[in-house]
Amino acid sequence: MNIEKRFPKKRVVITGAGSGLGRALALEFAKKTWNIAVADINGERSRETVAMIDKEGGAGLAIRCDVTDPDDFIKAVALLNKEWNGVDILVNNAGVAAAGYFEKIPLETWEWILDINLKSIIYGCRAFIPLFKEQGRGHIVNVASNAGIACLPEMGCYNVTKAAVISASETIRTELAPFDIGVTVVCPTFFKTNLMDQFSSPDERQRMLAEKFFERSKTSAETVARHVIKCMEKNRFRVITQADGRFVWWAKRHFPEAYFKIASYIYRKGILDKYLGLDQN
Ligand SMILES: NC(=O)c1ccc[n+]([C@@H]2O[C@H](COP(=O)([O-])OP(=O)(O)OC[C@H]3O[C@@H](n4cnc5c(N)ncnc54)[C@H](O)[C@@H]3O)[C@@H](O)[C@H]2O)c1
Numbered sequence: 090m091n092i093e094k095r096f097p098k099k100r101v102v103i104t105g106a107g108s109g110l111g112r113a114l115a116l117e118f119a120k121k122t123w124n125i126a127v128a129d130i131n132g133e134r135s136r137e138t139v140a141m142i143d144k145e146g147g148a149g150l151a152i153r154c155d156v157t158d159p160d161d162f163i164k165a166v167a168l169l170n171k172e173w174n175g176v177d178i179l180v181n182n183a184g185v186a187a188a189g190y191f192e193k194i195p196l197e198t199w200e201w202i203l204d205i206n207l208k209s210i211i212y213g214c215r216a217f218i219p220l221f222k223e224q225g226r227g228h229i230v231n232v233a234s235n236a237g238i239a240c241l242p243e244m245g246c247y248n249v250t251k252a253a254v255i256s257a258s259e260t261i262r263t264e265l266a267p268f269d270i271g272v273t274v275v276c277p278t279f280f281k282t283n284l285m286d287q288f289s290s291p292d293e294r295q296r297m298l299a300e301k302f303f304e305r306s307k308t309s310a311e312t313v314a315r316h317v318i319k320c321m322e323k324n325r326f327r328v329i330t331q332a333d334g335r336f337v338w339w340a341k342r343h344f345p346e347a348y349f350k351i352a353s354y355i356y357r358k359g360i361l362d363k364y365l366g367l368d369q370n
Contacts, residue, residue, distance in 0.1 A: 096177035096226070099123040100177045100178070101177060101178040102125075103125065107130075108283045109283055110313055111182040111183065113314035116142065116147075117311075120145050121147075126149075126150045126165070128183075132153055135151040156209030162213050163216050178230065179214075184205060184232060186247050187202050187247060188288070206254065228270065228271040228321060229258075231274045235329065236248045238252075238338050242356050262326050271324045273328055276334060278330075279303055279308070280308035298362075308330070313330045
């Protein structure tokens with residue numbers, strides 16, 4: 090169904106919309122003349138997004154929101170109720186990346202990434218679900234990652250947060266169905282954004298690996314954003330935006346033992362390093 094038919098008041102709040110996928114989603118909604126709340130910790134980038142939204146034909150509103158603070162979500166609900174008299178779609182998009190050999194990832198990094206990538210989703214859902222239930226409608230989009238499915242080596246802390254986001258989304262997809270609240274979980278593979286700005290890893294190797302993956306990606310944030318909105322219109326649950334990600338999902342589901350055997354072989358032989366050109370550095 091056309092998304093405007095489902096939500097004629099056209100009100101969406103997007104965390105982390107100061108950059109990357111969040112911004113691209115905001116601009117796609119702007120082209121459809123939506124009201125868009127840009128909820129980001131970075132005020133300057135939020136204001137930039139709002140200016141871009143206004144240019145594209147939407148109505149932007151910057152909200153200072155640190156997704157690691159549950160009170161910021163509660164304040165956002167109150168503010169948006171006052172400004173818009175409700176909200177139709179919550180996009181839990183803000184996220185960061187880190188990597189490392191499992192036993193070497195510092196505990197501080199685990200805390201940091203769990204707070205931003207996972208707990209933020211819990212806080213966002215806790216704050217907005219009561220409003221959506223009261224309204225009798227709403228849609229939650231949780232941005233996970235194909236990392237939560239593929240679980241590539243040396244990315245343990247990121248993988249764990251994204252797998253948990255998929256699990257949380259699966260739970261509420263069913264739990265919220267009686268209330269006409271849709272849930273979509275987005276699982277892209279690599280696409281170019283500013284995600285490396287805050288990236289951390291104990292060894293330089295993982296930074297180089299991640300940079301190579303980003304370099305090789307032919308997908309833009311805009312392509313991912315358009316795909317997500319199309320899937321939301323169909324009320325699709327799991328959105329795997331790129332073909333390589335869909336292949337991993339299919340292979341792991343149908344041939345789980347073979348998947349790990351092949352993945353371990355590729356890793357042991359350094360085939361991925363060679364493919365990425367890492368061994369030439
Ligand atoms: N880029 C990729 O290849 C890729 C692949 C799969 C999934 N993702 C996911 O997409 C989402 C968006 O990432 P992106 O690639 O656009 O990165 P990005 O760095 O370009 O954007 C992330 C945004 O989140 C904001 N943010 C960070 N910490 C925050 C906090 N505490 N509170 C509020 N906002 C905060 C940043 O200010 C930034 O505007 C993330 O959840 C990421 O894990 C990205």
